Amino acid sequence: MTTAPVESTAPEQGTGRDAILRAARRAFALRAYAEVTLRGIAADAGVSPSLIVKRFGSKEQLFHTVADFQPVADELFAAPPAELGRHLVLTMLRLRDEFRGDPLLRVVFSLGRDDERTLLRDRFREQVTARLSGLLPGPDAELRAELIAGQLLGLGATLSLHRPGAGHLASAERVADLYAPGLQRLIEGD
Amino acid sequence: MTTAPVESTAPEQGTGRDAILRAARRAFALRAYAEVTLRGIAADAGVSPSLIVKRFGSKEQLFHTVADFQPVADELFAAPPAELGRHLVLTMLRLRDEFRGDPLLRVVFSLGRDDERTLLRDRFREQVTARLSGLLPGPDAELRAELIAGQLLGLGATLSLHRPGAGHLASAERVADLYAPGLQRLIEGD
Helix, strand or coil: CCCCHHHHCCCCCCCCHHHHHHHHHHHHHHCCHHHCCHHHHHHHHCCCHHHHHHHHCCHHHHHHHHCCCHHHHHHHCCCCHHHHHHHHHHHHHHHHHHHCCCCCCHHHHCCCCCCCCHHHHHHHHHHHHHHHHHHCCCCCHHHHHHHHHHHHHHHHHHHHHCCCCHHHHCCHHHHHHHHHHHHHHHHHCC | CCCCHHHHHCCCCCCCHHHHHHHHHHHHHHCCHHHCCHHHHHHHHCCCHHHHHHHHCCHHHHHHHHCCCHHHHHHHCCCCHHHHHHHHHHHHHHHHHHHCCCCCCHHHHCCCCCCCCHHHHHHHHHHHHHHHHHHCCCCCHHHHHHHHHHHHHHHHHHHHHCCCCHHHHCCHHHHHHHHHHHHHHHHHCC
16 A cells, blocks of 8 residues: 555644644634635645545534634633733743744634634634633623733734734743733732 | 716715725735726725726735735824833824725735735835844833734734624723723833
8 A cells, every 4th residue: 555645744743633733723714714725724724625524524524623612611710710820821822933934813704704704703703702800800700801801812913913922931930020011910800 | 977886986076096905905915906996995995996096096006005004004103112012002093094995914814925016015015123132221112013013013913803802892091091001011111
């Protein structure tokens, strides 16, 4: 048996799982569902379409994986309120490195798109904002959760926008020193 | 002389100028330059293509108007550093109302697009972030300007994402009470 040529282009990233997810996040954020093909995602990820089917199932199942913010929310919210501000910043920066992209920002690309991408907005509101709201002490928890979500999206947006920039040259600890206090204030309320 | 039928669909917004700009911001953010047509923008704005040409000139000139963040930056930065945090929040909220959309968020839609939309990123970095950096006292002004730009983009992103949401029900003063202190801290440095 010979290896199919299309599989010989598989990248070094071990199983190609991360490359598939990266390509899928990009594809489903930037294009309408009907225009996305597993073949296109496979080409972008440097794997075969059959590998995607084997790992993630159908295009619909892959889309649901991309629209699922729960694994990221699990990591973001894994700290008590008193330490959450700094934890949020450091976790965002770590996940951006691991994802080689932003873990949340794709929801912004779904704005103004009234197609299947509304699922990303629904999931984000439920898995990130509403969950966070339930973790916050004090009044106006829903409003504060929205504003915290905004600061997380904004951190990702500005780092992606200013590349290379001061945020990429600074240490994660320094970014957290500057960015976490505002988050911590929103976490603790007035 | 009779009015051309296509002009009779002009909306109430007086001259249609705001409607044209709104439609143009949307079109140039969401689609590649080559795919944008004045005809499409005109249809979206409810005006005639010839009105767009009369008001804004060619498609290229209209694109440069859309990519220009200076008028917004003029309004955002029109306060001394000691009051800038609150001014930024209140101005963002007012401009979002006036624009019936976000005054900055289109730059986020240009991320990952290596076509003419890179102009939006270049202009934003120069007209918003670099200008802001020059206004900030203290060390790490460039990094702090990037993080402030992030919080402004994040405010717009979260309000657009959570619609209807707590941020829309809250007064501008209440949103500023919560969101401005983190900005003010970034403005003043450590």
